[in-house]
Amino acid sequence: MKHGKISNNTIRRMPRYLRALDELTARGTNRVSSFELGHILGFTASQVRQDFSCFGTFGQQGYGYHVPALREQISQILGMHKGRNAILIGCGNIGKALLCNFDFSSNGINMLCGFDTNPELVGTHLNGIEIRPVSELGSFIADKVIDMAVLCVPPDSAEKAADALNSCGVEAIWNFTNADISSPGSKAVIENFHFSDSLLTLCYHIKERATRC
Amino acid sequence: MKHGKISNNTIRRMPRYLRALDELTARGTNRVSSFELGHILGFTASQVRQDFSCFGTFGQQGYGYHVPALREQISQILGMHKGRNAILIGCGNIGKALLCNFDFSSNGINMLCGFDTNPELVGTHLNGIEIRPVSELGSFIADKVIDMAVLCVPPDSAEKAADALNSCGVEAIWNFTNADISSPGSKAVIENFHFSDSLLTLCYHIKERATRC
DNA sequence: TAGATTGTTAATCGATTAACAATC
DNA sequence: TAGATTGTTAATCGATTAACAATC
Numbered sequence: 001m002k003h004g005k006i007s008n009n010t011i012r013r014m015p016r017y018l019r020a021l022d023e024l025t026a027r028g029t030n031r032v033s034s035f036e037l038g039h040i041l042g043f044t045a046s047q048v049r050q051d052f053s054c055f056g057t058f059g060q061q062g063y064g065y066h067v068p069a070l071r072e073q074i075s076q077i078l079g080m081h082k083g084r085n086a087i088l089i090g091c092g093n094i095g096k097a098l099l100c101n102f103d104f105s106s107n108g109i110n111m112l113c114g115f116d117t118n119p120e121l122v123g124t125h126l127n128g129i130e131i132r133p134v135s136e137l138g139s140f141i142a143d144k145v146i147d148m149a150v151l152c153v154p155p156d157s158a159e160k161a162a163d164a165l166n167s168c169g170v171e172a173i174w175n176f177t178n179a180d181i182s183s184p185g186s187k188a189v190i191e192n193f194h195f196s197d198s199l200l201t202l203c204y205h206i207k208e209r210a211t212r213c
Numbered sequence: 214m215k216h217g218k219i220s221n222n223t224i225r226r227m228p229r230y231l232r233a234l235d236e237l238t239a240r241g242t243n244r245v246s247s248f249e250l251g252h253i254l255g256f257t258a259s260q261v262r263q264d265f266s267c268f269g270t271f272g273q274q275g276y277g278y279h280v281p282a283l284r285e286q287i288s289q290i291l292g293m294h295k296g297r298n299a300i301l302i303g304c305g306n307i308g309k310a311l312l313c314n315f316d317f318s319s320n321g322i323n324m325l326c327g328f329d330t331n332p333e334l335v336g337t338h339l340n341g342i343e344i345r346p347v348s349e350l351g352s353f354i355a356d357k358v359i360d361m362a363v364l365c366v367p368p369d370s371a372e373k374a375a376d377a378l379n380s381c382g383v384e385a386i387w388n389f390t391n392a393d394i395s396s397p398g399s400k401a402v403i404e405n406f407h408f409s410d411s412l413l414t415l416c417y418h419i420k421e422r423a424t425r426c
Numbered sequence: 427t428a429g430a431t432t433g434t435t436a437a438t439c440g441a442t443t444a445a446c447a448a449t450c
Numbered sequence: 451t452a453g454a455t456t457g458t459t460a461a462t463c464g465a466t467t468a469a470c471a472a473t474c
Contacts, residue, residue, distance in 0.1 A: 007465070011417055015410040019393060033431065042395075045431090046467050053433055061432040062474040078413045079420030097310035098408075107412050147419055172419050174412060180232065182255075189422065191415040193408075195311075197228040199320050199387060200291045202404040204224055206360055206385050207292030209402065220441070246455065258455090259443050266457055274456040275450040 010051050014074055016041055017051070021071040033064035080108035084147035087140075089161055091116040091131050094176050095152035099126040109148065113140070141168040148172045149188075155179035162186065223264050227287055229254055230264075234284040246277035293321035297360035300353075302374055304329040304344050307389050308365035312339040322361065326353070354381040361385045368392035375399065 020040045024032055034048040052058050058073050059065045075081065086104065088095055091114045104111045114131045116122060122133045132140065149165045151158065151173050158177035165173060165188065172189045175181055181190060233253045237245055247265075248258040265271050271286050272278045288294065299317065301308055304327045317324045327344045329335060335346045345353065362378045364371065364386050371390035378386060378401065385402045388394055394403060 009465070012410070012414055014417065015407070015413040016393075018413070019407075019410075023393075035431085041393075044467060046469095047465090049431095049433065050466075057433065059432050060474060061472070062430045064431065077417070079416045080413070082416070082420065084416065084419060093310045093314035097306045101306035102408055107409055108416065109412070148415065171422065172415050174415055180229075180236075180254075189415060189418040191411055191418075193411050194228070194232075195315055195406075196320055197225070197232075198404055198406050199322070200228040200231070200293070201225055202361065202385050202387055202402060203292045203295070203297065203321065204227065204290070205402040205404075206297065207295060209384065222441070248455085257443060259445095260441090262455095262457065263442075270457065272456050273450060274448070275454045277455065 006054050010054055013041075013043070013051055014078055017048075018071065018074050018078070021067055021074070024067050025071065030067050031064055032067055032070075034059070037065070082108060082147075083110060084108060085110050085112055085145060086148040086150060087112050087146055088114045088129075088150040088152060089116075089134070089137075089165070090151065090153035090157075090177075091118075091121050091126065092152065092154075095150070096126055098150060098152065098176075099129050112144070112146075115140075137164065138168060141170070146170050148174060150174045150176065151181070152176045162188075162190075217267075219267050223267055226254075226256070226264055227291055230261075231284065231287050231291070234280055234287070237280050238284065243280050244277055245280055245283075247272070250278070295321060295360075296323055297321060298323050298325055298358060299361040299363060300325050300359055301327045301342075301363040301365060302329075302347070302350070302378070303364065303366035303370075303390075304331075304334050304339065305365065305367075308363070309339055311363060311365065311389075312342050325357070325359075328353075350377065351381060354383070359383050361387060363387045363389065364394070365389045375401075375403075 017037065020037060021032075023040070033045070035045040038045045038048040049059075055077050056073070058070050086109045088099060088111065091099065095114065095116075099111065099114055111129055114126065114129055115134045115137055116131050117134050119133075121131045124131050146168070147170075149170045149172070151161055151165070153161050155177050156179075158175070158179040158181050162173060162175075162181040166186050170188055172191070173181065175190055175192045178194055178196060180192065230250065233250060234245075236253070246258070247261040251258045251261040262272075268290050269286070271283050299322045301312060301324065304312065308327065308329075312324065312327055324342055327339065327342055328347045328350055329344050330347050332346075334344045337344050359381070360383075362383045362385070364374055364378070366374050368390050369392075371388070371392035371394050375386060375388075375394040379399050383401055385404070386394065388403055388405045391407055391409060393405065
């Protein structure tokens, strides 16, 4: 699978292709053209082909793309078969909702355990996942490969928690703290998930629409 | 406040400026240059000035920007003072976490009530917000202005729920269903919040990093 | 074979960066 | 006044779209 530097826009479109392909599979569709796939997602056929061509050649001239094969290719591109180990820090409302609700395993993630400072939570299980005391974080990570930490602590503890994870050698942080964590020496990849950024964007569009009418 | 067509990238940067300004305020900083503000967020000074210039002139030559004034301007741009009315559909784990956890009011949103089909939830309150039966959705909306619906139903009910909201004249949908809702006749603005898209992007970066080493 | 559709190269469009006169 | 920093225009860079030869 060739590739040089892939643009961020292209990378962010890959999970959307995956979702569209799953939808097509659910409908029993076996074959799709770049035009049709683009149409589902609101992209041009050109863009679809351009995106895929960054990673290799997955289609067939005159035919299009075989849905199950393309889905598999994209899932490879995204590294979904790697069985990444993850932990979750901060088992308050959001952390709890993620542990109980989000299907980590179908996205290729093994959620090993949660961590919290609250003694009432420590020792309990959420959706079969044990909650451990944050004090054990270092020793827990020490003898394992932890690819990802899902960070759900309150905003004011975010920076400190991120530093701790960085020094433990965690590869990636999925940041739900609503604080920007930008530890200067940070080596981990950070994916920020800011609820209010998304909400405020929506508010802007509501306002714009109102002033146009 | 002049403006023509603002690029999507610029709009999505506005909430981040807001967050950076709140951080500066918390530190007691009263004045900031485009360079400093950009530095916090990883943008160039040029980009910061270019972004703001889409909406007007908020700075002062030789001085920079007055932090509280700029914050207020951005909050105006985003329409945060409008007191938008919102409802939440689907009070399962994610819906519940949002109702209990997310500070709607500090983002200028009045969360009026939740809706669910589960008779055990109907009539209860979450964080002081009443849960009503979905059957009452139409009549509830009928005599009010509902600017936004936060959609937290299971993926397979997403399309149907979105259609219902559309026909009630809801302006905007904040979509947490992990399904793409793209009702062709849809007039509402839709902001998708897909957990797995974000997670898979992170997985990609982990994989890339691993293959580079 | 004729029709369809790919992968890729070239053209266009838009967004970011650089430069600089204006001015606080 | 001298220094700093804006707002804006011009230059560059990158991403999207269009076109088309290759070929299933």
